[in-house]
Amino acid sequence: MDSKIIRELQQLLGRESVLSTSEDLMMYEYDGSIEVARPEVVVFPRTTQEVVSIVLLANRHQVPLTGRGAGTGLSGGALARQGGILLVFSRMNKILELDLENQRAVVQPGVVNLDITRAVEHAGLYFAPDPSSQKSCTIGGNVAENAGGPHTLLYGVTSNHVTGLELVLPAGEILRVGGKTIDSPGYDLTGLLVGSEGTLAIVTEVTVKLTRLPEAVKTLLAVYETVDDATETVAEITARAITPAACEFLDGWTLRVVEAWVHAGFPLDSAAVLLIEVDGLREAIEAQAAEILDVCKIHHAREVRVARDAQERELLWKGRKNAFGAVGRVSPSYYVQDGVIPRTKLPMTLRQIDVIGKKYGFEIGNIFHAGDGNLHPIILFDPRDPDQFRRAVAAAGEIMAHCIAVGGSITGEHGVGLEKSELMPLMFTEADLEAMRRVRRAFNPSGLLNPGKIFPFGKGCGEVRMPPASLAASTSL
Amino acid sequence: MSPAAAIPLSRLREFVGSSHFVEDPAQLAAYEIDGRRPAAAVAPGSIDELSEVVLLAASERIALVVCGGCSKLPIGMPPSQYDLALSTARLNRVLAYDPGDLTLGVEAGIPLARLSAALEEKGQMLPLRVNFEDRATIGGVMASNSSSPLRHAFGGPRDFVLGMEFVTGEGVHTKSGGRVVKSVAGYDIHKLLIGSFGTLGVITRVNFKTFPLPPAQCAFVASFSAAESALALCRAVMHSPLQPWLMEVVDPNAGAIVSADAYRLPAQMWTVVLAACGKPSVVERHAADLPQLAESARADSFAALSDAEKSSLLGRIREFAAHARGASPAAVLFRISALPAEMADCLARTREIADRHQLPFAALVRASGLIFAALLPAEKDGDALRRLAAAANEIFLAVDKLGARAMIEWCPAELKQAVNVWGSPRPDLAVMRKLKSEFDPNGILSPGRFYGGI
DSSP: OOHHHHHHHHHHHOGGGEEOSHHHHHTTSBOSSSOBOOOSEEEOOOSHHHHHHHHHHHHHHTOOEEEESSSOOSSSTTSOTTOSEEEEOTTOOOEEEEETTTTEEEEOTTSBHHHHHHHHGGGTEEOOOOOTTTTTOBHHHHHHHTOOOTTHHHHOOGGGGEEEEEEEOTTSOEEEEEOSSSSOSSOOHHHHHTTSTTSSOEEEEEEEEOEEOOSEEEEEEEEESSHHHHHHHHHHHHHTTOOOSEEEEEEHHHHHHHHHHHOOOOOTTOSEEEEEEEEESHHHHHHHHHHHHHHHHHTTOSEEEEOOSHHHHHHHHHHHHTHHHHHHHHSSEEEEOOOBOOGGGHHHHHHHHHHHHHHHTOOEEEEEBGGGTBOOEEEEEOTTSHHHHHHHHHHHHHHHHHHHHTTOBSOSSSOOTTTSGGGHHHHOOHHHHHHHHHHHHHHOTTOOBSTTSSSOOSSSSOOOOOOOSSOOOOOOO | OOOGGGOOHHHHHHHHOGGGEEOOHHHHGGGOBTTBOOSEEEOOSSHHHHHHHHHHHHHHTOOEEEESSSSSTTSSSOOSOOOEEEEOTTOOOEEEEETTTTEEEEETTSBHHHHHHHHHHTTEEOSOOOSOTTTOBHHHHHHHTOOOTTHHHHOOHHHHEEEEEEEETTSOEEEEEOSSSOOOOSOOHHHHHTTOTTSSEEEEEEEEEOEEOOSEEEEEEEEESSHHHHHHHHHHHHTSSOOOSEEEEEOHHHHHHHOBTTBOOOTTOEEEEEEEEESHHHHHHHHHHHHHHHHHTTOSEEEEOOHHHHHHHHHHHHTHHHHHHHTOTTOEEEEEEOOGGGHHHHHHHHHHHHHHTTOOEEEEEETTTEEEEEEOOSOOSHHHHHHHHHHHHHHHHHHHHTTOEEEEEEOOGGGGGTOOTTOSOOTTHHHHHHHHHHHOTTOOBSTTOSGGGO
16 A cells, blocks of 8 residues: 555554554454454544544545454455455544433444343333443444344344434445434435445444333253254244244253353253243243243253343353354364355254265354244364365355255345455346446445455456465354 | 336237226226326236346336235325336235245235135244235335334244345346245345335345244233323333233223224323233233232223233234224324434424324334324315324424434425425435435335435
8 A cells, every 4th residue: 555645644643553563463363253344444444534534535545445443354344355444443532422211322334243232221221232242342333234143033123223423435435324213204324325235335323222121030051962952943033923032942962061161050961951031920930931842842952941030141242252262272263154044944943054064074063043044154264274265155055055945045144345245146137236336336336345245246257266375263142 | 217108008908808907097097106197007917027127117218106905005205206016916825835934925916814724724923913914015115114012022024034035126037045944145125124114125035034923912902191191001011020011001082992892992092002912921910010010000990801802902003003093084094213211202202293283193102112193184275284294294303303213204296396205315215215226226115205215
């Protein structure tokens, strides 16, 4: 990058807000995915006005611009695929307004997800979307990727909880869309922007809904001798239209890896467990829990444990939410998928993943949001071995193809990013993608904003990806 | 743009077949918008036919308005040009229903009533208790973002629509979203289509999450002598653990409008109508807690309704717009998005403006954030229209000042010469115009009908 641009950025923001040496830039070439891309300069704006001046500068020099929160994303959304400026929001991390009466909070994009809840729980409220990285991921990243989490089963994903945004458009203009109210006249731009992966505008302020904390919570751990029994349980819970707050699946391999590290109390000799949580009115959760217990028994659960207190419940969740960290301890690297299938197809899909794993010679762990049909198969591989890397990518592609074949999706909550852009044609026709390109053109005609994301590059065939030089495996989700 | 006479009617007729082509002026009355009739109406029988019609319209600059049950055509400004009505009536199938997965995919022209009956057979439902129960189609409900009282518990269509297919203004069949309950692949263009009044594309398929019908339900009514007390109950319920499926506030005049022989609300009172649904134990809990909350809010009376009373009252509330319009020859119905804490001010200000212009006023409030405010003059003469126009413009300003957003859903066609039913546009209009020109570059989809003249 032209050193003139870096000097200009330093003048705009101060030297302490600009990183450009290669050892500094290296820290920003990763996110939680297996992708790598190094920015040419990293900047840390403090205000919307500074974001505007960065955007104007990027325009003047025709340099790509990519936003980034905590870098916990799992699809490469926050990587500067084509270099340029990486705009990191760690200094725009203030909660601007808590409107408890109307159950809204107005926050800057760098606010950590869990910090919203911490700021309002004294009033009996919380922010419902709970990605497993919620202790570190930021609301800006959640908005960009339309992040989910275990409790989205009942409460919905990020887009269900965002009512308004302040944006900086790629031409440098500040625009407010939506607000604290919903259903305003005009097109629902807020709905479009959430999940647009930073390719349409830079979000500088987010208005979120706050949810009332439930009166009662009950957490169950159902233990199974076979994977089929566990997946059949989920299918029947869904078919009976019981919607728990969360319904998570861990297979035997994964729970043993987790147990060795977290000591959550998962039974080491089981083939699978379901971590099911119901919350709401006392009367409602008693009825739901009884019905769930009934379904678990029908499908031969060996045991159904009910967490006795908050401590035991937190321990079980700690096991679930730190699972990926645990996996990182036993394998040089892993590749997490994010496919979605109809819940009726869960049992056959898990069997299919097993077949694919055997075919490519991998141990594939399964830990996922079963209630949503949102799979996260984990393929363990050694990235230093190019053949293993290729096989891991091929196995992942086959799992995705299966998800699409049964009517599902290539991503339930991680986003397309650069990781799955070549898979988009599995789900969308050229006409569908063209419609999406037009949306991008309406906002981001020069394409400088987060280039190389969502849309496939290749003409027909996917690019042959080389294994990255090294890989971070510290992600949680 | 070409005048209506230049429309290649014979080609349109060829596309859809003569039995699905209407050019008889008497029959075209059903498609009239604010006194204007199109030159023809067509009902394509497939996506291909529909795409061909739109493609021809684009190349010949034929302005078309999409219609399903034709119940909401007058909403919005009159189109600047209106040559063709494009009916989705023949695209009315259930394409995919997987009750075990709680997902559903339907064609846009399916009548809501028929779909509800099909879901009911499997013990399921969509939380769309919207108006025009007998005529509304799914496509129309989506395009107009019709409001349902169940929004209190389920949110609006943006919260439970999973994806859509649609035909763009250039006749291209395309889609966004997915068919499973969770998908973040690509842009959620379907969210733009919700409430777009047919200006971006013709919705052809909608994929939904479905929900279980509750095994038990009960409706309650609490009446109050003052608005503040009624709203205080709503706030108390919202801050309690209770989870009613609907919570509506009915002002005294709206009370008279939603009362019928089968059930009359207490006269001259503000009432809060609630419904609790779910397992019997959940409904019982609401029945046990609500009277205390009502009493703390100084309720005059509290009652649980019988099934017959409940279906009468909720049915009238569902069709409030129609009943309000029946109460005046020149009814004007505002739809105002407001936050719970602004509700009282918003109601007081609009009512005060109505009073000042000697316009009878009625309001139905969806406690989670929507006010339906009706101006109901006894006459429809020049004087009434002048007063309506003055009051409407003042209400737009007052509501805006309170941080709420308003639009007029229903009003006499004549009023639209003096009032823009969408209110004044905001800076977000520029981006919306760009989106419009990307999806409908020839400006043939309901031109001029929408927000900011889109």
